Amino acid sequence: MTNTPNSIRQPNKEDYLSVEPKAIVPEQGFFLQRRFLPLFVTQFLGAFNDNLFRQAIIILITFKLAEQIGMSAGILNNMAIGLFILPYFLFSALAGQLADKYEKTGQIFWIKVWEVMLMVVGAVALYLESLPMLIAVLSGLGLQSTFFGPIKYGVLPDLMKEKELLSANALIEAGTFIAILLGTIIGGLLMREEGGWQYVAGLTIAAAITGVLFGRKVPKTGQAAPDIQVRKNIFASTSRQLKVALGTAVTRRSIIAISWIWLYGSLYISQLPIIAKDHLNGDASVVTLFMACFSVGIGVGSMLCSKLLKGNVSARLAKPALIILIALSGLLYLLMPAANPQEVQLTLGIFLSDPFNILIATILTATAMAAGAIIVPMYTILQEKSARGERSQMIAANNIINSGFMAGGAIGAVALLSLGFSTAGILVVIGLGNLLIVPIVSRLDKSL
Incomplete structure (x- = not known):
C-alpha cells in the first residue's frame, strides 16, 4: 500500500455535498465526501447506461430487426454482446498504461464526454433502427468501459484511507x-x-451528461507513473502485462479468484430466465425478480464482507464463501426436480404465494451474497499489492482475464448443453468448480 492514513488530505467542508457530518454513517462516512461520491455516481451511471442501451438493442433485435433482415435473434444478440466485450481483450493493456501515465481525473472527463457523443449517435441509431449503427455504438460503449475500468479501481487507493479501501470497493x-x-x-x-426509443435516447444522453458533471468533481491524484512508455503494439503490451500480473503469486491468485466469480456470476445470470420460465413456469416478472435477487445479493454480500472484515484486507472469508457456493449449487440441483410448473404461466404475485418458489429465490440471493463476499476483498488485495505506478495496469490485466474466463464459461455451458446437461446440471458442475478455487484462496490468505 503506497498511501498511509497520514498521507491522505483530511476532508474539509468543501468535501461534503451539503450534508452535515453527523448525518453520515460512521464506517462509510466518506460516501458523501468529494473524494468518493463523484467517482461512485460516475461509475454507477456508466454501468447503468451500458446495460440500458444494450438491453434496448436486444429487445429491438429480438422483436423487430432480426425478422426484418432474416437472421436469428439469438445469433444477432450474441454477436452484439461479443462486440461489446471484444475491446476488453484488445485494448485493456493500453488503457492500463494510459491510466498510470496520465492524471486520472482528466481521463475520466474525456471518457465521459466520449460517452455523451456515443449516446447522441445511439439516439440517431435508435430512430433509424440501423443495426450496424446500433452495434457500432454498443462496441464504442464497450471501448469506453475498457478505458474507464482501470481508472476506477486504480484511483480508489489514492482517494481512500487504508481502512476505508475495503468499504469503498464494497460500495x-x-x-x-x-x-x-x-x-x-x-x-x-x-x-x-x-415510441420507447425516445425515452431510451433521452435517458441515456441525460445520464451521460450527468456523468460528465460528476466526473469533473473527482479529485486530482497526480500521475502515478509519468515516465512509463506506452506501447503501440497492443498484442505485445497485452502479453507483457499478463506476464507481469500473473508472475507474482498474490496478484495471480487474486485475479484468478476475481475471474472465477465473474464467470460464476455470468453463468448464473444467463440461466435465471431458463430457471424461471422452464422449471417454474414464471413470466417475465419472475425473471426480473430473480435478477433483482442476484443483484441485491451481490450488494448485500459486498457490504457484509466489509463489516465482517472491519476494513482489514484479508482473504479469510473467501474459503467459507466458496464452500457455501458449493452447498447452494447442490441444494438447487436437488430442488429443481421437485419443481412443479403449473399449466398457467405464473405472475409475480402467484409465484410468491408458493413457499417453494420463495426458497428458490432465497437460494439465488444467498449465492450472490457469497459471491460478493469473495470478490470485494480480492479486488482490494489486488489494489494494495500492486505498485502505485502499475496499479491500473494490473486492473487492466485482471479485466482481460475476467473476459477470457467469462467467454470460456459461456463456451463450456454450450458444450454441456450439447452433451445433454440440464440447467440445474450446469449449475452443479460450476458449483463443484469452486473446489479448484478453494486451495488458491487458502494459499492467498496464508501469504498475506
Missing part, C-alpha cells in the same frame, strides 16, 4: 450490480412501449 461493487439491474429492467420496459 463500488454493490453500486455496479444495482446499476446493471436497473439499466436492464428499464431498458426492457421502455422498449416495449410505443
